[in-house]
Amino acid sequence: MAKYKIAWLPGDGVGVDVCEATKICLDKLQLDAEYIHGDIGWEFWRSEGNPLPDRTLNLLKSTDCAFFGAITSKPKEASIKELNPELQGKGLVYSSPIVKMRQLLDLYICQRPCRAFPNNPLNYKDKIDIVVFRENTEGMYIGVEYQPVPEVMYSLKGMERIPKDAAISIRSVTEKGSERIVRAAFEYARKNGRKKVTVVNKANVLRATCGLFLDVAKVVAKDYPDIEFDSANIDAICMWLLKNPLSYDVIVTTNLFGDILSDLCSQLVGGMGFACSGNIGEKYAVFEPTHGSAPKYAGQYKVNPIASILAAKMMLDWLGETDRAKLLYHAVKEVVVESRVKTYDMGGNDTTIDMANAISQKL
Secondary structure, eight states: OOSEEEEEEEESTHHHHHHHHHHHHHHHTTOOEEEEEOOOSHHHHHHHSOSSOHHHHHHHHTSSEEEEEEOOOOOHHHHHHTSOGGGTTSOOOOOOHHHHHHHHTTOOEEEEEEEOOTTOTTBSSTTOEEEEEEEOSSBTTSOOEESSOOGGGGGSTTGGGSOTTOOEEOOBOOHHHHHHHHHHHHHHHHHTTOOEEEEEEOTTTSTTHHHHHHHHHHHHHTTOTTSEEEEEEHHHHHHHHHHOGGGOOEEEEOHHHHHHHHHHHHHHBTOGGGOEEEEEOSSOEEEEESSOOOGGGTTSOOSOOHHHHHHHHHHHHHHTOHHHHHHHHHHHHHHHHHTOSOOGGGTOOOOHHHHHHHHHHHO
16 A cells, blocks of 8 residues: 555646656655546536636545646636536526635645755846745635625615626635734744745735734744744735845735735746745645646647756645655756756746756756
């Protein structure tokens, strides 16, 4: 019997390509694992009206962790039009499988490391090393939206300012959710010798939600006197990250802000081809590259698999396979430094599988 059972969820488009590349590296590392395929993505939305079937949820409950590729997502009306005819008109609404997994499994930490590899021509600056901690289960992504707004809501204070033709989304921030994501960032900083945690918010305008988040963060910070604490407004830090990215170490913020900031930080170190992510809870985790499914490149083995391979490195660390994780990271680093094998985003013509084989050879 294998030591680990891993739900393997390639999804759509280039998710299939990069998962294949990642598997090459994991096999070379001889990880004692069983990789169990799970159905997820656009194909199952169209054919079943559910992009995250119940059988896949059951698979997640019977495995140690999951590895996820990428999926196609489209706006509400476009997604309904692509349903098989027998499913149309039944009130089905598409919802993101990765968001649903985060909420159902309480994967409240979204950890996104953004580290510049030496000799990467795509680096904004060398020596950037930022880790973004994004709250993953609440905020703007809870999925409570109204269009039109229910008439009963207009009895609430302040709703008289909302036009009758408006659409609204609810932003929910809790003390518990804020405390545990901020504490996770500080714990990571302490464990990994990081010097500073920056809490990103917009409490000067979003006084209730961001105000709560910032207030909780200040209380948590008192438990970590050995780590510098500061805060920044979301708009200002976007400027400061471009002006002086070496001033930042660990960043922690709410769901939507974290989504935006982690993409910005990823671009500082090479773009989405280098952007990995871990969705982590108390007992389960889902690891993924943060790029989309890029349907126009599906099956062409064109995209950079480094983001996916680095996500596998995060998975190995989470499983306690730290020696294998270090080997994989340094193999990626050597290939980037040597700059002999480069996918199109890096200015080369090598394929997804070429990159995986080059990294595998270093292992």
